[in-house]
Amino acid sequence: xxxxxxxxxxxxxxxxxxxxxCAILGDKSNPANANHVLRVATRSGHKYLDDNQAAPRVxxxxxxxxxxxxxxxxxxxxxxxTHVGAPDSVFVYGGGDQQNNNDDAAAASLNPLERAxxxxxxxxxxxxxxxxxxxxxVSAHFALLRRIAKAMYNLDRxxxxxxxxxxxxxxxxxxxxxxxxxxxSRIAFLKERxxxxxxxxxxxxxxxxLKAFPYLTKSLKAGEVTLHGRFPQLQVxxxxxxxxxxxxxxxxxxxxxxxxxxxxxxxxxxxxxxxMLGGDGTCEEELQVMKEKDYTTASSAVAAxxxxxxxxxxxxxxxxxxxxxxxxxxxxxxxxxxxxxxxPPIIMAANKSSTTKPAxxxxxxxxxxxxxxxxxxxxxxxxxxxxxxxxxxxxILVALFRDEANPERNEQDxxxxxxxxxxxxPLPRFYADGAAKIEAGKLITxxxxxxxxxxxxxxxxxxxxxxxxxxxxxxxxxxVGRKIMNVLxxxxxxxxxxxxxxNLALKTEFAKLYGSESVKEASAGSASDExxxxxxxxxxxxxxxxxxxxxxxGLSRNSRLNAVLSPCIVDESSRQEDGTIQIKPNTQTxxxxxxxxxxxxxVLGLAELLGFDLERDMPQALYVVRRLQKWxxxxxxxxxxxxxxxxxxxxxxxxxxxxxxxxAFGVKSVQELKRFLQLDVFSETHELNAEGVLxxxxxxxRL
Numbered sequence: 072x073x074x075x076x077x078x079x080x081x082x083x084x085x086x087x088x089x090x091x092x093c094a095i096l097g098d099k100s101n102p103a104n105a106n107h108v109l110r111v112a113t114r115s116g117h118k119y120l121d122d123n124q125a126a127p128r129v130x131x132x133x134x135x136x137x138x139x140x141x142x143x144x145x146x147x148x149x150x151x152x153t154h155v156g157a158p159d160s161v162f163v164y165g166g167g168d169q170q171n172n173n174d175d176a177a178a179a180s181l182n183p184l185e186r187a188x189x190x191x192x193x194x195x196x197x198x199x200x201x202x203x204x205x206x207x208x209v210s211a212h213f214a215l216l217r218r219i220a221k222a223m224y225n226l227d228r229x230x231x232x233x234x235x236x237x238x239x240x241x242x243x244x245x246x247x248x249x250x251x252x253x254x255x256s257r258i259a260f261l262k263e264r265x266x267x268x269x270x271x272x273x274x275x276x277x278x279x280x281l282k283a284f285p286y287l288t289k290s291l292k293a294g295e296v297t298l299h300g301r302f303p304q305l306q307v308x309x310x311x312x313x314x315x316x317x318x319x320x321x322x323x324x325x326x327x328x329x330x331x332x333x334x335x336x337x338x339x340x341x342x343x344x345x346x347m348l349g350g351d352g353t354c355e356e357e358l359q360v361m362k363e364k365d366y367t368t369a370s371s372a373v374a375a376x377x378x379x380x381x382x383x384x385x386x387x388x389x390x391x392x393x394x395x396x397x398x399x400x401x402x403x404x405x406x407x408x409x410x411x412x413x414x415p416p417i418i419m420a421a422n423k424s425s426t427t428k429p430a431x432x433x434x435x436x437x438x439x440x441x442x443x444x445x446x447x448x449x450x451x452x453x454x455x456x457x458x459x460x461x462x463x464x465x466x467i468l469v470a471l472f473r474d475e476a477n478p479e480r481n482e483q484d485x486x487x488x489x490x491x492x493x494x495x496x497p498l499p500r501f502y503a504d505g506a507a508k509i510e511a512g513k514l515i516t517x518x519x520x521x522x523x524x525x526x527x528x529x530x531x532x533x534x535x536x537x538x539x540x541x542x543x544x545x546x547x548x549x550x551v552g553r554k555i556m557n558v559l560x561x562x563x564x565x566x567x568x569x570x571x572x573x574n575l576a577l578k579t580e581f582a583k584l585y586g587s588e589s590v591k592e593a594s595a596g597s598a599s600d601e602x603x604x605x606x607x608x609x610x611x612x613x614x615x616x617x618x619x620x621x622x623x624x625g626l627s628r629n630s631r632l633n634a635v636l637s638p639c640i641v642d643e644s645s646r647q648e649d650g651t652i653q654i655k656p657n658t659q660t661x662x663x664x665x666x667x668x669x670x671x672x673x674v675l676g677l678a679e680l681l682g683f684d685l686e687r688d689m690p691q692a693l694y695v696v697r698r699l700q701k702w703x704x705x706x707x708x709x710x711x712x713x714x715x716x717x718x719x720x721x722x723x724x725x726x727x728x729x730x731x732x733x734x735a736f737g738v739k740s741v742q743e744l745k746r747f748l749q750l751d752v753f754s755e756t757h758e759l760n761a762e763g764v765l766x767x768x769x770x771x772x773r774l
Contacts, residue, residue: 074102075105075107075326076322077106077108077197078106078202078323078326079108079190079195079197079199079201079202080200080201080202080323080327081110081111081200081202081203081204082109082111082112083112083113083184083207083215083219084205084206084207084211085113085115086206086208087286087290088246088288089111089113089119090132091130091286091288091296092109093109093111093119093130093157093158094131094155094296095132095329096327097127097129097130097157097159098154098155098156103326107326108160108195108196109159110158110160110187110193111127111160111162112163113161113162113163113164114163115165116163117293128157128161128294129155129294130156130294130295130296131155131294131296132155132296133151133153133295133296133297134151134152134298135150135297135298135631136152160193160194162184162187162193164184181225181226181231184219185226188200188203188223188241189226199232199233199238200241201241201242202323202324203219203241203243204244204245205244205245205246206245207245208661208664208665209247209249209461209661209665210250212250212252213259216255216259216260217259219259220259220260220264220754221263224263224268227268227273227274228267232272233274234273234274235275238274239319240277241274241275241277242276242277242278242279242316242320242323243256243277243279244278244281244320245279246281246284247283247458248280248281248282248308248451248454249454249458249460249461250455250458250461250665250669250670251451251673252280252451253280253448254451254733254736254747255731256278257754260752260753261750264754268754270756270759271755272755277310277311277316278309278753279307279309279324280308280454281307281454282308282454282548283302283306283458283459284302284460285302286300287299287300287302289634289635299634300631304338305335305336305337306337306338306339307338308447308450308453309339309447309450310447310448310752311447312341312342312440312441312446312450313445314357314435315435317339317357321337324337325337338354339450340447340450340545341449341541342441342449342450342535342536342539343438343440343441344450344541344544347544349539349540349543349545350440350541351440353441443536446748449534449535450541452534452542453541455673456523456527456673456674457546457548459547461665461666461670462515462523462666463515463519464662464665465662465667465695465699466511466515467501467502467505467506467508467515468656468662468663469510469511469698470505470506470510470514471501471505471508472485472702474486474487474488482698482701483701483702484655484656484702485656486642486653486654486655487653487654487655488652489651489652489653490649490651491650492649492650493650499637499639499654500635501662502626503628503632503633504627504637505637506622506623506627507627509623511622511626512619512620512621512623513619514691515619516612516619516622517615517691518671519547520547520556521691522674522678522688523692524546524567525570525572525678525688526678526681526683527546527567528543528566528572529567529575529576530542530681531543531563532567532576532577533576533577533580533681534744534745540564543562543563543564546562546563559613561612561613566612570605570606570607570608572605572688574605575682575683580682583740606684606687606688607687607689638656638657638660638662639654639655639657640657642654642655656702663702667696667703668729668730668731669730669731671692671695671696672696672707672732673730673731673732675689675692675693675720675721675732676730676733676735677733679719679734680734680739680740680744685708685720686720693720697711700726705726706724707721707724707727707730707732708727709721709723721734722739733747
């Protein structure tokens, strides 16, 4: 068996995910890890250096292997697998990462993070990193991206990263790309861009992000970590959107995530994704071509292209009306029937032709989908708006930390009573105890199955090309729940249509672009919405009570989740004779810092720029954020008592800049959002560079 190709992976961050990958990828007895150099860069060496702070720490990971990753339960067969391994090298960056910009100082001037990225003076022989992975909470993304940006600019200026095309791009990404990961990259690389940067990287860079964190892990002791389960689906956004990036990222991530051993498949998000994920099938066509042993010859390419015609069919479907494509994907008619019913005869005839394109044409040219969204902004938006944890956690926190017996104190900081002896656990279990509360299920259903869907459908219609739905196709995050919502008539398109909010957003945007009179002309002859039927209201979600019960029951009885304890601070002075103690939520944990600022605040911010009435249309999301921000002593949205006529609940909030709401980025309208998403994620200035070439051309010199 041939050894796998060389790969150097750099993990940044000290999360449990980093620990898990150290044990799995650092296991040198596993042939799959041959030629794989693993580095860790961390703020503190305590976890990843041994007790003498000299050598990388060895990690032992105990993995609970369930018979199914889709439905994990205690009564189903489960076996234990042990992984033991260590990173090849550990870099402690800490402090301010002082750097010397004197070129003559060369490698000696590099700080630890720059050495970890470039491989210069590294204790391993891995060379520069092929892939840089942020394995950290969402709230740490921006700070780490700024560190990475500063390091990359310095290494690029010194020529220590190599050059393209001699070297493949370096990919920077996250195992959990919620919270507007690509938005943060744009700001971080713009903020750190030096004045002497010429607008183009000497070695190309790429960005990626997984929609959901691939593992559920817990570590209570340095050197030991438990892997409670793996996420059933691995879906990723990649920028730039082209075949080369996707094939390279697939190769790198398949190895990091052990896909060959587990049998899991990496799926790409965005307009080029497969039809079930809302795209045109370009990715599937590429994969079919890549499976050929020799895909550089025309004959093998013909065979591959003939074997898979999905992209062509999907392109025809994408040309149809929005309603037809929705019906095709939600069970009304088949995709092929929708295409056959409306495609012009000349297109249908072309499909029957035996003429196919060679593989190089497939791999090197851009599809229409890639051209429509070259930076994969919609793919990353799919990650941001379909992150289940960022809805579950805030709702469970509100339900769990409620004390009806002492409402005044509870309202201020969330303090509740807890008896460890009676409850049999030292602290409340976050899911088993918190999600079991009826209020949790109701809040999750109202927000995740209603208010979120209003935003998703309206935004999809305004940003995606007609007939594509890469955001809405993955609504709800989980495949089983998504299917149930579709069957019950609760898809984002259903909710957007029944509420009238999607049409309201379209009319609002049309009026901004062309004037209110133009809206009347454009709407002439169509059924007009009655004012009293527009907006969120009771009864919009079909079988809402049943869904709320299922949500609470499923979360509270999930064996992968029942070991997670709540983020609490114990007031030891309150301990009573029977053991009862007073506890309050720890607002410094990721349950707050990730999921409030970088989750629900994004949804509320998008709803505001879409023209929604937040008090009417997003009441539960607004209630949850207002309650949690009071405990956090913050103002991410205006409290109800501060709202006056003309107030902007998100834009006018004092601490909105600490969130990832679009308003924090200076984006307050749909058109501003579109322009923002056109900015390069690594602050390259291709348009300005092209203008510079034009200004220096011979033709311009003659004028």
